Amino acid sequence: MSTLEIRDLHVSVETKEGPKPILRGVDLTINAGETHAIMGPNGSGKSTLAYSIAGHPKYTITSGTVTLDGEDVLAMTVDERARAGMFLAMQYPVEVPGVSVSNFLRTAKTAIDGEAPALRTWVKDVKGAMENLRMDSSFAERSVNEGFSGGEKKRHEILQMELLKPSIAILDETDSGLDVDALRIVSEGVNRAKESTDVGVLLITHYTRILRYIKPDFVHVFVDGRIAEEGGPELADRLENEGYDRFLTTGAATA
Ligand SMILES: Nc1ncnc2c1ncn2[C@@H]1O[C@H](COP(=O)(O)OP(=O)(O)OP(=O)(O)O)[C@@H](O)[C@H]1O
Ligand SMILES: [Mg+2]
Numbered sequence: 001m002s003t004l005e006i007r008d009l010h011v012s013v014e015t016k017e018g019p020k021p022i023l024r025g026v027d028l029t030i031n032a033g034e035t036h037a038i039m040g041p042n043g044s045g046k047s048t049l050a051y052s053i054a055g056h057p058k059y060t061i062t063s064g065t066v067t068l069d070g071e072d073v074l075a076m077t078v079d080e081r082a083r084a085g086m087f088l089a090m091q092y093p094v095e096v097p098g099v100s101v102s103n104f105l106r107t108a109k110t111a112i113d114g115e116a117p118a119l120r121t122w123v124k125d126v127k128g129a130m131e132n133l134r135m136d137s138s139f140a141e142r143s144v145n146e147g148f149s150g151g152e153k154k155r156h157e158i159l160q161m162e163l164l165k166p167s168i169a170i171l172d173e174t175d176s177g178l179d180v181d182a183l184r185i186v187s188e189g190v191n192r193a194k195e196s197t198d199v200g201v202l203l204i205t206h207y208t209r210i211l212r213y214i215k216p217d218f219v220h221v222f223v224d225g226r227i228a229e230e231g232g233p234e235l236a237d238r239l240e241n242e243g244y245d246r247f248l249t250t251g252a253a254t255a
Contacts, residue, residue: 001032002069002085002167002200004053009064011045011052019060022048024225026064030168030200037211037236038204040222041244046204047091049222050172054088055081068168083112087166089157091173091204096144101156102126104144105163112164129162132192134185150177158189161199169193170202175210187213208236223247 011023022045030036038046052059053066055078066073068084076084096104105126110116117125130137133155145153154174161169171190175183187210193199194214203214211219211233219235220227221244228247229235 001198003032004028004030004073004086004168004200004202005065005067006049006053007065007067009049009052009066010062011048012060012062013048014058014060019062021062022059022225023052026226028202028220028227030202032167032200033194033198034218035194035201035203035214035216037216037219038202038222038227039206039219039236039239040228041248044222045225046222047172048225050088050090050170050202050204053081053170054078054086079111082108082164082166083114085167087161087164087169089154089161089169089171089174091176093145093148093153093157095146095148097146099144100141101144101159102140105160108160108164125163129159129189132162132185133159133189134182135159151179151182154178154186155182155189158186162189162193165193165197166199167197168200168202170204172204173206174203175205175207183210184213190214208240211236221247 006026006028009023009026010021012019012021026049040046048059052061053073061074068086071084073081106122126140127137130139135155145156148156154177157174174186178186190201191214194201203216216233219231219233221229221239223244
């Protein structure tokens with residue numbers, strides 16, 4: 001059972017003009033088995049939150065804490081974060097020419113578990129997970145994300161999640177660019193992981209469509225670098241109907 005706690009997190013990004021504050025006091029607790037959805041306008045800092053938790057070097061934590069079961073995540077290297085059970089599915093997954101999907105997955109699994117997976121079960125697990133995600137077996141021999149379509153990249157992210165079995169998974173717009181069938185298949189993958197491992201999920205999305213498949217326990221509205229409102233699944237429907245206007249005008253008045 002894991003708990004990720006984010007307390008009063010402030011983060012700046014390095015720009016040519018100097019550090020630019022993006023996150024302005026984020027508070028969020030994700031317990032094992034819970035699904036939290038974050039919705040919010042473009043540029044509000046959702047991906048910055050995801051990258052900051054994962055340890056991307058471009059983002060500087062200026063104050064606040066992030067802990068996983070009481071351990072200081074911010075003091076960990078990127079690999080240590082992964083070994084501690086954290087996983088990030090990126091909004092824009094990177095291409096890794098020359099590294100096959102199959103090699104990448106086995107290397108990642110070995111690094112995270114501290115030992116190589118038993119070959120026979122591993123090959124079966126990979127094959128099964130790819131079949132479940134309707135990925136052709138030829139993907140195993142292709143370079144990671146190279147020439148993958150947008151939807152294929154997103155399936156590959158969920159393939160990693162199913163095989164690496166994180167305790168906390170951050171999914172940044174995993175639904176963007178998926179056709180209706182792929183959305184269902186990818187959502188089923190996330191739900192399988194939830195059922196089999198009790199993973200805590202932070203799901204960043206612009207659309208309520210995915211939330212019909214992956215039911216959130218909590219919905220957070222992210223505006224101008226912090227959480228402006230929290231609620232249950234009904235809040236997502238309200239946002240879809242009303243947009244973010246009421247949050248943006250309040251923000252302007254207090255800025
Ligand atoms: N290297 C950078 N230089 C300047 N500004 C940056 C840089 N990186 C991020 N930002 C700014 O930080 C803000 C937050 O970006 P972020 O990607 O976190 O938003 P987001 O909420 O994920 O948006 P979207 O919904 O479009 O994915 C944006 O205004 C972005 O332009
Ligand atoms: Mg983003």
